[in-house]
Amino acid sequence: MNALYIMIPLAMLLAGGFVGAFIWATKSGQWDDLDLAAHKAMTESNGKGESQE
Amino acid sequence: MKDPDTALCRFCESKIALPGSFYCCAGCEVLDDLKDQKLTHAPRSSEENLNLIKHYGLSSKNSTDFEVHVEPLVCEACLQSLVQLPQHFPSLRNIEWYRSEGVLKFEFPKGAEDPHRLYQFLERMKLTPRWRSPGDAKSGRQKKRTDILRLGVLGAITANMMLFAIPIYAGLDGPMKTLFEWIQFFTFLPAFFWGAIPFYRTAWVSTRLGVLSVDAPLVVAFVLGSVYSTYSLIRGEGELYFDSLSSFLFLILLSRTILESTLARHLEKPSFERFLPRTQFTVLRTKLDGTKFSELTPWQELRSSDRVLFKSGDRLPIDGTLLSDIAEFETSWMTGESEPSIKQKGARVQAGLSLISAEAEIQVLQPATQTLFSELVGHLKSPPEKLSVSLESKVGNILVLACFALSLGLFLFGSHLGFSEILRRSIALMIVACPCAVSFAAPLARAEVSSLAAKLGAWITRPQIWNDIAETQVIAFDKTGTLTTGGLSLSPHSPMVDDHFKKILLGLERDSKHPVAEAVRRAWSHVSPYEIKDLAEVPGLGVQGHWGVDFYEFKKVSHAPATNKNNKGLAIELRRNNEPCLILEFSDGSRDGLSDFLCQMAKEYQLYILSGDESSRAKEVAKSLGIPETQAFGDLTPSAKLEKIKELKPDMYLGDGTNDLLALQEAPISVSVGAATLEAQSASDILLLNGDISFLKKIFEMANELRSVIKRNFALALAYNVLAGAAALMGWINPLMAAILMPLMSLSLLLSTLLGTRRLREMKVS
Numbered sequence: 001m002n003a004l005y006i007m008i009p010l011a012m013l014l015a016g017g018f019v020g021a022f023i024w025a026t027k028s029g030q031w032d033d034l035d036l037a038a039h040k041a042m043t044e045s046n047g048k049g050e051s052q053e
Numbered sequence: 054m055k056d057p058d059t060a061l062c063r064f065c066e067s068k069i070a071l072p073g074s075f076y077c078c079a080g081c082e083v084l085d086d087l088k089d090q091k092l093t094h095a096p097r098s099s100e101e102n103l104n105l106i107k108h109y110g111l112s113s114k115n116s117t118d119f120e121v122h123v124e125p126l127v128c129e130a131c132l133q134s135l136v137q138l139p140q141h142f143p144s145l146r147n148i149e150w151y152r153s154e155g156v157l158k159f160e161f162p163k164g165a166e167d168p169h170r171l172y173q174f175l176e177r178m179k180l181t182p183r184w185r186s187p188g189d190a191k192s193g194r195q196k197k198r199t200d201i202l203r204l205g206v207l208g209a210i211t212a213n214m215m216l217f218a219i220p221i222y223a224g225l226d227g228p229m230k231t232l233f234e235w236i237q238f239f240t241f242l243p244a245f246f247w248g249a250i251p252f253y254r255t256a257w258v259s260t261r262l263g264v265l266s267v268d269a270p271l272v273v274a275f276v277l278g279s280v281y282s283t284y285s286l287i288r289g290e291g292e293l294y295f296d297s298l299s300s301f302l303f304l305i306l307l308s309r310t311i312l313e314s315t316l317a318r319h320l321e322k323p324s325f326e327r328f329l330p331r332t333q334f335t336v337l338r339t340k341l342d343g344t345k346f347s348e349l350t351p352w353q354e355l356r357s358s359d360r361v362l363f364k365s366g367d368r369l370p371i372d373g374t375l376l377s378d379i380a381e382f383e384t385s386w387m388t389g390e391s392e393p394s395i396k397q398k399g400a401r402v403q404a405g406l407s408l409i410s411a412e413a414e415i416q417v418l419q420p421a422t423q424t425l426f427s428e429l430v431g432h433l434k435s436p437p438e439k440l441s442v443s444l445e446s447k448v449g450n451i452l453v454l455a456c457f458a459l460s461l462g463l464f465l466f467g468s469h470l471g472f473s474e475i476l477r478r479s480i481a482l483m484i485v486a487c488p489c490a491v492s493f494a495a496p497l498a499r500a501e502v503s504s505l506a507a508k509l510g511a512w513i514t515r516p517q518i519w520n521d522i523a524e525t526q527v528i529a530f531d532k533t534g535t536l537t538t539g540g541l542s543l544s545p546h547s548p549m550v551d552d553h554f555k556k557i558l559l560g561l562e563r564d565s566k567h568p569v570a571e572a573v574r575r576a577w578s579h580v581s582p583y584e585i586k587d588l589a590e591v592p593g594l595g596v597q598g599h600w601g602v603d604f605y606e607f608k609k610v611s612h613a614p615a616t617n618k619n620n621k622g623l624a625i626e627l628r629r630n631n632e633p634c635l636i637l638e639f640s641d642g643s644r645d646g647l648s649d650f651l652c653q654m655a656k657e658y659q660l661y662i663l664s665g666d667e668s669s670r671a672k673e674v675a676k677s678l679g680i681p682e683t684q685a686f687g688d689l690t691p692s693a694k695l696e697k698i699k700e701l702k703p704d705m706y707l708g709d710g711t712n713d714l715l716a717l718q719e720a721p722i723s724v725s726v727g728a729a730t731l732e733a734q735s736a737s738d739i740l741l742l743n744g745d746i747s748f749l750k751k752i753f754e755m756a757n758e759l760r761s762v763i764k765r766n767f768a769l770a771l772a773y774n775v776l777a778g779a780a781a782l783m784g785w786i787n788p789l790m791a792a793i794l795m796p797l798m799s800l801s802l803l804l805s806t807l808l809g810t811r812r813l814r815e816m817k818v819s
Contacts, residue, residue: 004229008232008236011216012236019205019209022202022205022206022209023202026198026201027202031198031201032149032151032194032197032198033149033151036132036149036150
């Protein structure tokens with residue numbers, strides 16, 4: 001039974017971590033663009049704009 | 054080795070649909086031009102850039118964002134093209150695509166913005182970009198993010214809450230139970246203070262406006278349950294409802310999100326698509342070796358020079374050239390006239406025309422987005438909202454009041470049950486009997502039927518109007534352009550014309566665009582004209598030319614025969630060598646088949662004609678259409694029409710011109726007919742774009758059937774509310790069961806609506 005006193009905070013921490021990650025993902029617009037991002041990953045090496053001369 | 058039969062795009066190596074082309078799309082062609090070169094950077098200080106930054110730039114600390122609406126991307130290669138854009142724009146930092154919104158977002162570093170060049174580039178890619186104001190962009194996206202966030206976090210809270218609730222239900226006791234209860238309490242707090250905000254807001258706004266809202270009993274139950282549970286927790290005895298309340302909040306929000314997105318899908322379909330009975334067409338293609346094959350292609354992807362096979366009933370989404378020998382089209386969408394138009398091989402056909410012939414092959418000249426039709430559809434706007442209390446809000450209000458009254462009754466007369474039990478039953482009652490389903494099911498059914506009506510030729514700008522349509526008794530019509538075509542046609546009073554003169558007249562009018570010429574061509578469409586020499590059109594005077602040695606003129610009669618009292622139209626005479634030989638009369642004819650339809654309508658409805666034309670003509674048209682002459686009024690100015698509307702109080706008014714504007718605004722249901730003026734259209738609830746008034750009959754049928762679907766839903770919802778409410782009152786349903794039952798009922802009503810309208814749709818289409 002005593003194990004619960006460790007398990008419960010751990011479980012809550014884990015759940016909190018997931019919720020935190022979800023909040024971060026939503027706020028930083030991870031669900032906004034579900035198509036182009038996947039394609040950009042394929043051309044990552046030359047896809048980024050280079051700094052302007 | 055590449056397959057020799059398959060041509061590949063020079064840039065992206067996708068398959069090329071159009072034989073003879075080197076590229077699969079305009080985007081690839083543009084990008085191939087730019088291969089291995091970078092565009093020179095235009096100075097930020099150029100006038101265009103400064104303007105764009107001022108109006109459309111959204112500045113943050115290090116960057117400036119721009120957003121443009123673009124046409125749907127047609128192929129994978131287009132998507133690739135966009136990904137590669139930063140390679141060609143040295144100053145472009147990032148690009149995002151919001152597919153559901155059809156929006157591209159560009160990020161430039163501060164001080165190096167070059168939106169003008171980018172815009173030109175998108176234009177070259179034929180993506181028809183339109184700038185989006187930063188305010189619209191920010192608020193829309195922010196709301197979407199908040200909705201996702203709320204649903205996700207509430208889901209996590211509910212799942213965690215249940216983990217701690219289940220051991221308690223299973224009999225956990227002692228300090229561990231207390232611990233679990235406090236964990237539930239703290240987990241519940243974000244749901245109470247943040248998750249339920251949309252419900253608090255709706256309830257608060259409606260209370261301030263003095264109207265009942267379906268959210269009111271929910272908020273009362275939620276707050277009451279939360280306060281009581283907290284009190285019980287602190288006291289150390291009594292029931293806790295944190296799990297029920299958070300489950301309820303999550304499930305109701307989930308079911309609303311599903312309902313709202315279903316509704317939005319119906320309302321936010323591309324408006325253009327709403328006008329197309331069929332949205333995919335057969336494109337005939339040829340491989341390089343000459344083998345022919347066909348491919349089903351969506352309307353957005355029809356490209357210039359595609360050869361498309363249309364079938365009877367199709368509405369053309371593109372402008373094109375007719376490749377079949379002959380085809381008959383209904384032109385009413387574009388001209389408001391109901392007479393079909395016969396086109397010969399090589400003729401240009403406009404988007405918006407509807408094919409009457411069994412089949413026609415057409416080569417695309419302009420894709421759908423670049424046609425006049427798409428421009429017209431783009432102009433259609435919803436009119437300002439007229440106030441009307443819908444059936445569902447009336448029923449909803451009654452249910453909300455009943456919930457409150459029963460809960461109050463429980464507190465007043467159920468004291469023997471004890472406070473805790475009364476509260477438990479009240480909370481269950483208010484949750485289970487919330488009329489959310491009713492308030493969603495009806496708008497959804499209306500959106501579905503509106504979408505169907507649009508496909509058949511009637512654009513319903515205000516879906517709430519369906520309730521009123523079903524109750525229509527009195528209808529008033531404008532005359533010119535509504536009951537009559539508004540164009541000229543050969544009057545039945547004209548004398549018989551022999552074939553020789555028909556050929557002369559058709560030859561004289563061959564190139565003229567005058568309404569008289571159109572009427573002549575329509576009247577004798579199967580007669581071949583003579584070849585007239587020295588053909589000339591003298592504006593205001595008529596047409597003239599030589600046939601053989603004779604000189605012919607076709608012009609307005611200089612001295613109209615005063616004796617002919619029946620002469621209500623325009624008299625035109627044919628003169629041979631300055632001697633009159635034939636006088637023809639043209640008049641504004643009534644629409645085809647209208648007489649039978651209105652005679653039938655007159656038996657069920659009270660019909661009026663309100664016209665700006667002379668009284669005698671209004672009465673004559675009324676007589677010819679089977680409407681009593683006493684119900685036809687002429688010589689009415691726009692304001693006199695308005696007065697007449699106030700006096701006669703028709704339920705529906707049909708008009709087409711700017712002179713009908715006041716009447717259209719006053720009438721409870723306003724209908725603009727055919728090619729009505731934009732002003733008239735924008736004041737109307739229903740736009741009969743095909744100009745076919747007999748379509749009203751279908752609209753009435755749809756309204757009646759829709760009403761029966763909505764009534765069935767109401768009956769279902771009412772039965773559920775009464776049964777579930779009674780069970781809650783008796784204490785057979787606890788708040789947790791109520792929290793699960795209520796969203797389930799909402800979803801089952803949604804299903805019933807979809808099934809009901811699908812049957813309606815299938816029946817109408819067949």
